[in-house]
Amino acid sequence: MRELTYVEALREMMSQEMRENENVFLMGEDIGVYGGAFGVTRGMIEEFGPERVRNTPISEAGITGSAIGSALTGMQPIVELQFSDFITIAMDQLANQAAKLRYMYGGKGNVPMVLRTPAGSGTGAAAQHSQSLEAWVAHIPGLKVVQPSTAYDAKGLLKAAIDDPNPVIFYEHKLLYKTSSEDVPEEPYSIPLGQADVKREGEDVTIIATTVMVHRALEAAKSLAEEGISVEVIDPRSIVPLDEETIIQSVIKTNRVVVAHEAVKRGGYGGEIASMITESEAFDFLDAPVKRLGASPVPVPYNPELEKAMTPQTEDLIRAVKDTLNRE
Amino acid sequence: MLNSVQLYPEKSNDELLSLLKEMWTIRFFDEKVDEFFAKGMIHGTTHLCVGQEVTATGPCAVIKEEDKITSTHRGHGHCIAKGADINRMMAELFGRSTGYCKGKGGSMHIADVEKGNLGANGIVGGGIPLATGAALTSKMKQKDEVILSYFGDGAANEGSFHESLNIASIWNLPVIFICENNQYGMSGSVKEMVNIEHIADRATAYGIPGKVVDGNDLIEVMNETHEAVKHARDGKGPVLIEAKTYRWKGHSKSDARKYRTREEEQAWKEADGIKRFRDLLISEEIVTEEAADNLRKEAKQEVEDAVKYAEDSPEPSIDTLMEDVYA
Ligand SMILES: Cc1ncc(C[n+]2csc(CCOP(=O)(O)OP(=O)(O)O)c2C)c(N)n1
Ligand SMILES: [Mg+2]
Numbered sequence: 001m002r003e004l005t006y007v008e009a010l011r012e013m014m015s016q017e018m019r020e021n022e023n024v025f026l027m028g029e030d031i032g033v034y035g036g037a038f039g040v041t042r043g044m045i046e047e048f049g050p051e052r053v054r055n056t057p058i059s060e061a062g063i064t065g066s067a068i069g070s071a072l073t074g075m076q077p078i079v080e081l082q083f084s085d086f087i088t089i090a091m092d093q094l095a096n097q098a099a100k101l102r103y104m105y106g107g108k109g110n111v112p113m114v115l116r117t118p119a120g121s122g123t124g125a126a127a128q129h130s131q132s133l134e135a136w137v138a139h140i141p142g143l144k145v146v147q148p149s150t151a152y153d154a155k156g157l158l159k160a161a162i163d164d165p166n167p168v169i170f171y172e173h174k175l176l177y178k179t180s181s182e183d184v185p186e187e188p189y190s191i192p193l194g195q196a197d198v199k200r201e202g203e204d205v206t207i208i209a210t211t212v213m214v215h216r217a218l219e220a221a222k223s224l225a226e227e228g229i230s231v232e233v234i235d236p237r238s239i240v241p242l243d244e245e246t247i248i249q250s251v252i253k254t255n256r257v258v259v260a261h262e263a264v265k266r267g268g269y270g271g272e273i274a275s276m277i278t279e280s281e282a283f284d285f286l287d288a289p290v291k292r293l294g295a296s297p298v299p300v301p302y303n304p305e306l307e308k309a310m311t312p313q314t315e316d317l318i319r320a321v322k323d324t325l326n327r328e
Numbered sequence: 329m330l331n332s333v334q335l336y337p338e339k340s341n342d343e344l345l346s347l348l349k350e351m352w353t354i355r356f357f358d359e360k361v362d363e364f365f366a367k368g369m370i371h372g373t374t375h376l377c378v379g380q381e382v383t384a385t386g387p388c389a390v391i392k393e394e395d396k397i398t399s400t401h402r403g404h405g406h407c408i409a410k411g412a413d414i415n416r417m418m419a420e421l422f423g424r425s426t427g428y429c430k431g432k433g434g435s436m437h438i439a440d441v442e443k444g445n446l447g448a449n450g451i452v453g454g455g456i457p458l459a460t461g462a463a464l465t466s467k468m469k470q471k472d473e474v475i476l477s478y479f480g481d482g483a484a485n486e487g488s489f490h491e492s493l494n495i496a497s498i499w500n501l502p503v504i505f506i507c508e509n510n511q512y513g514m515s516g517s518v519k520e521m522v523n524i525e526h527i528a529d530r531a532t533a534y535g536i537p538g539k540v541v542d543g544n545d546l547i548e549v550m551n552e553t554h555e556a557v558k559h560a561r562d563g564k565g566p567v568l569i570e571a572k573t574y575r576w577k578g579h580s581k582s583d584a585r586k587y588r589t590r591e592e593e594q595a596w597k598e599a600d601g602i603k604r605f606r607d608l609l610i611s612e613e614i615v616t617e618e619a620a621d622n623l624r625k626e627a628k629q630e631v632e633d634a635v636k637y638a639e640d641s642p643e644p645s646i647d648t649l650m651e652d653v654y655a
Contacts, residue, residue: 029513030513030514032587037514055520056516056521057516057522058452058486059486085450123372123373124423125372125450126436127432127433127437127450128436128437128449128454129436296650297653298649299432301431301649302420302429302432303423303424303644305643306423306432306644309646
């Protein structure tokens, strides 16, 4: 099958959808000839023209809000927010408008839009361009939250997000844009939101990891296998809706669990996952406390060593797994 | 002193020469940074103000030391113009502990609070409300300070710009909004992103003066800012100044510049504001060509020295990670 990068997978899915569905269009800063800050929309304005690939002013509240308004009235916009940190500026429109309109209107109207945006650290972009704020939006009933970790997942989840009649916040990751999957089908396919993926099967400890942390978890699992420790890696892929069942069944099997994300640990979504496990029937099967890994509670620093020290790395995951096994 | 043109405030010959040198320092600093990024010697991203030296130097040259500025992601020039030490700036870009932000901020966050620079900003339009707030302090404490808020043409489309101009205008705050219109956001041309010819015309909507200036003409930039500062210091409220200028380089470290032509770039380069000021000083016999060349070399050498300082500076200790989150 075809090898495709994460960027190419996203672009292919948007293009396929736009060829099929005239309601789908793009809005965002520098998504025209520039091709977007990370090149995701490169070539799209040439194919679809400036009416459907709308280069916008630097007005995140206005862009997001007008996407919501157009979605409410029959369009299916995909907004690209250049860095997910700028969601702060769009937040009223997302949290107070998009998320609630349908409910407030008594079940009338819906907001079929996708807001795509890159999160994450590791590029030296520092405090205002590196955050992982997915817990903010996950907290708001009415929004769905997706975090693909591979090119394959990115394509399938994006299709599901576009088809979804609700507002979906689609978190991409800067460090993953150039990564590729070897098996990305050319024809459109959909990965249902709320369906976790077992990225590696194992027996001793479950790691639940999101986005870039999935890759670190897989590296940790590989290295731990050499020491005879078998690790299962689960990627929820969407945190709202969350596939609780896959997580619970895995914990019942392994009896030990590590929850890891790049976002700051305090108030991070890992806390929600950990609580969900302890509230479930998996609680009785736990042989060790649920272990959470997340970033230190500081703004993302510029210096590369500090930046690395802030976020969980593969070694931290290895240590966490051993902790749950009471091993050195 | 200049004879052929009137400059406000008047500047001595030495002062004029130091302005010329400062603009060269800004240019060489950013050219050096460009080189380092191209070689992968600095990580993260950077935004260079090569071509925009006049709009950095001019406004800062007419305010007092205790006056303040807010800057942007394209902030190295503003920082130098407000009196920063380029050694510590370069050290910050290298992520070293001697940098202005102890290596935690990088290019987009250099601040020099002691010198009245409230910081570069990674958020487009993020500094405009901060400047408005600093002007509020000045007014409430009767400090007689004026705040200069630098921002780009792109930032003028953020809500923060409009809300700040309104607040500053109804409260008569001593803040000068300086829009460096370099014709583009990242790639969005001002012609496509704004439905009027001059961003300065937006001042009308807030009932404040709006001025358009040639951003390559140091004399005009200084005179207009001087006038605006006087207006603000007299308690008459804010002014919006739009300086037409151009960034010679790409937006940030990787930019194929597909959204504009090489001819357009060339035309703006020919209007180089540094050269224009240098030629003026030579024609007024304030400096000889040779002395000007020496000044230029000095500026270049100081940037080299800053690189050396940065390279010799230590990396921050990992223990500093948790410091400075709270006061
Ligand atoms: C709120 C926000 N939106 C978008 C960006 C990404 N971005 C950084 S600089 C820039 C262009 C800014 O244009 P302008 O204000 O004209 O300043 P210039 O870069 O031309 O100096 C953009 C879109 C950002 N940093 N912050
Ligand atoms: Mg601009």
